[in-house]
Amino acid sequence: xxxxxxxxxxxxxxxxxxxxxxxxxxxxxxxxxxxxxxxxxxxxxxxxxxxxxxxxxxxxxxxxxxxxxxxxxxxxxxxxxxxxxxxxxxxxxxxxxxxxxxxxxxxxxxxxxxxxxxxxxxxxxxxxxxxxxxxxxxxxxxxxxxxxxxxxxxxxxxxxxxxxxxxxxxxxxxxxxxxxxxxxxxxxxxxxxxxxxxxxxxxxxxxxxxxxxxxxxxxxxxxxxxxxxxxxxxxxxxxxxxxxxxxxxxxxxxxxxxxxxxxxxxxxxxxxxxxxxxxxxxxxxxxxxxxxxxxxxxxxxxxxxxxxxxxxxxxxxx
Amino acid sequence: xxxxxxxxxxxxxxxxxxxxxxxxxxxxxxxxxxxxxxxxxxxxxxxxxxxxxxxxxxxxxxxxxxxxxxxxxxxxxxxxxxxxxxxxxxxxxxxxxxxxxxxxxxxxxxxxxxxxxxxxxxxxxxxxxxxxxxxxxxxxxxxxxxxxxxxxxxxxxxxxxxxxxxxxxxxxxxxxxxxxxxxxxxxxxxxxxxxxxxxxxxxxxxxxxxxxxxxxxxxxxxxxxxxxxxxxxxxxxxxxxxxxxxxxxxxxxxxxxxxxxxxxxxxxxxxxxxxxxxxxxxxxxxxxxxxxxxxxxxxxxxxxxx
Numbered sequence: 199x200x201x202x203x204x205x206x207x208x209x210x211x212x213x214x215x216x217x218x219x220x221x222x223x224x225x226x227x228x229x230x231x232x233x234x235x236x237x238x239x240x241x242x243x244x245x246x247x248x249x250x251x252x253x254x255x256x257x258x259x260x261x262x263x264x265x266x267x268x269x270x271x272x273x274x275x276x277x278x279x280x281x282x283x284x285x286x287x288x289x290x291x292x293x294x295x296x297x298x299x300x301x302x303x304x305x306x307x308x309x310x311x312x313x314x315x316x317x318x319x320x321x322x323x324x325x326x327x328x329x330x331x332x333x334x335x336x337x338x339x340x341x342x343x344x345x346x347x348x349x350x351x352x353x354x355x356x357x358x359x360x361x362x363x364x365x366x367x368x369x370x371x372x373x374x375x376x377x378x379x380x381x382x383x384x385x386x387x388x389x390x391x392x393x394x395x396x397x398x399x400x401x402x403x404x405x406x407x408x409x410x411x412x413x414x415x416x417x418x419x420x421x422x423x424x425x426x427x428x429x430x431x432x433x434x435x436x437x438x439x440x441x442x443x444x445x446x447x448x449x450x451x452x453x454x455x456x457x458x459x460x461x462x463x464x465x466x467x468x469x470x471x472x473x474x475x476x477x478x479x480x481x482x483x484x485x486x487x488x489x490x491x492x493x494x495x496x497x498x499x500x501x502x503x504x505x506x507x508x509x510x511x512x513x514x515x516x
Numbered sequence: 517x518x519x520x521x522x523x524x525x526x527x528x529x530x531x532x533x534x535x536x537x538x539x540x541x542x543x544x545x546x547x548x549x550x551x552x553x554x555x556x557x558x559x560x561x562x563x564x565x566x567x568x569x570x571x572x573x574x575x576x577x578x579x580x581x582x583x584x585x586x587x588x589x590x591x592x593x594x595x596x597x598x599x600x601x602x603x604x605x606x607x608x609x610x611x612x613x614x615x616x617x618x619x620x621x622x623x624x625x626x627x628x629x630x631x632x633x634x635x636x637x638x639x640x641x642x643x644x645x646x647x648x649x650x651x652x653x654x655x656x657x658x659x660x661x662x663x664x665x666x667x668x669x670x671x672x673x674x675x676x677x678x679x680x681x682x683x684x685x686x687x688x689x690x691x692x693x694x695x696x697x698x699x700x701x702x703x704x705x706x707x708x709x710x711x712x713x714x715x716x717x718x719x720x721x722x723x724x725x726x727x728x729x730x731x732x733x734x735x736x737x738x739x740x741x742x743x744x745x746x747x748x749x750x751x752x753x754x755x756x757x758x759x760x761x762x763x764x765x766x767x768x769x770x771x772x773x774x775x776x777x778x779x780x781x782x783x784x785x786x787x788x789x790x791x792x793x794x795x796x797x798x799x800x801x802x803x804x805x806x807x808x809x810x811x812x813x814x815x816x817x818x819x820x821x822x
Contacts, residue, residue, distance in 0.1 A: 381767070412772060451700065451728040456729075
C-alpha cells in the first residue's frame, strides 16, 4: 500500500520553480488499481516518475511517501536503489524504446539482473512463465529488439518491470500509441498483473478517463499540479463534482455522439503557467462558478464516503 | 472531387532493400465536395502515407490520384495544386520556426504564392481568416510560438491553410497532441469550414472523433481498406470483423468492456490473404484475394462473409 502526503516536486529553472506537483496527497490500497488522469502538463507523469526516479531538473521540495509502511527516500537517488524494481517499478511511457538495441533481449535481461546482484539462473523459470503470461514466445530471448514489433517490445518491458514482484507498479501512458483493440488487450493485461498477485497495487496514468472507467477501482483527477478530485470509479463517472471534472467529461466525444445531433464544447481558456502560478484555485480562470473565495486555497470537501474534491463550490453529499 | 485509384506505396526493406513493404496496398476511395471523410487506422496502417501521397510529399509506387480531373500523380509543377490542397499535421509546435514570430508563416504564403498582393491587403485577409476560426488576431499575431498554446498554434495553421483558395484539406491527427478540454473546438471548426464548402480528409486513430464529425469513414488495416462507406452505416451496421473488434474495444465512459477477447496484433498474414487473417476469429482458407464488396447502398467491406 502506498501513502503520499503533501508531496511537492518542482522543476528548477533559471526563472524559478515550476510547480509540477504541488502538495499532492493520496493513497493506493493493496489490491487496488488507482487511475490517474489529467491533461498534458498537469503533473501526472512527473508524479509517476518522481516516485521512482527523482533526478534533476526535478527536485523534491517536501512531503512524505510511504510504501507498505516504510518511508521511501525518494530524494536520495542512491538509497532508492534498494527499492527500485524490487519494491516499486514502472512501465515507462516510451517502453518501446527502452530496450538496448545492441544486445539480444535474453542477454540484456541477464545483464540487468546481474547489475542488481541477482543470479539470472535463479529467476529463469519465472521469466519463462511471465513471457507466457503476456503471450510472448520463448524465442524472443534470442532476438534483438529490432526484430520485435512495438507491441511485443512493450510487453517485454512489462515482463522486466514486474519480474521481481514489486509491491507497486506504475504504468505511464502505456496505451497512447495503440489502436483500441490492442489498447483493450494491454489494459486487461496490466490489470491482470494485479489480479494474478504479481503486483499488489497499481497506478495507471493516462489522459483518457474512459480507459480508467474500464479498469480502475478509484480515479484521481489532477489539474495544474494539484489534485482536483478523487473517488471510486463509479462515483467519478456518475457523479463528478469538481467543475473541471464535469467540463472535461462533457468535452469528450464518444461513439454515439455526432456533430449533427449536438455540438460538444471544450473548456475555454488554457491551464495556468506553473512557473509562479496564481494563488488560490488554479482552475478559477476557466471556471464558470468562480467566486471571491476562489482566490484562497480551496478546501478539501468530503463529498461522500471515499469521494473528495478540492473546491470551494462543492458541498457535502452533492 | 478527389479520387484515388489502385493506389500503392512500397518501401524497400531488408538487406540491400530486396524486400518490398507495402505501406499502402491497392487502395481506392473518393471524396466529394463538402464532405469530411475520416481515415481510421492504428499506427502503421498507412493512413499518414495516404495523406502524404495526396499532398504529393511522396510519389506513389503505382496507381493514381485525380483531383478535379487533374492527375496529380506525376505532376511536375505543384504550386497551382497547393493553392487548392493543403495539409495540417499532428505536431503544431514543430510546424513553426521558434526564432520567428508566428506571423511569418502567413508572410511566407504571400511571398511564395501571391507575390503581387500588397502587404496591407494581405494583412486584412490574414486578420479576417484568423477571426473566422475563432481567434482574436490581436492576441496571436506578433507572438512567438512558445507564447501560444498548442490549440492556438494548430488553429493558426488551419488559418494558414485557408489563406489560399483551399478546397481540400488533409488533417493528419491534428488534435492528438492537444489537451482534451480544447480539442473538441478544433473539430467544430472543421465542420463549420465544411459547411462553407471545404472537403476534409480527417486522419485519426480515434473512432469516436471520426464518428463525431465525418460523413464517410474508411477503416484501414495494414495498408488495405477493410470497410468503407457512410459513417452511420459503418458504426451501426459494421460488416467487417476488424471494424466489429474495434467498436467492441472502444473504452466508453458509461459502459464496461464486454468479455469478448481483444487480440493483439500478430506478425503478418500470408501473401494474398486478407491482412486481418492472423487476428480474425473467422479466418480460414477462403480469406484469399478478397476485394471490397457491397454490403448496402454506400457501404462496402472486404470480407468473405459479405
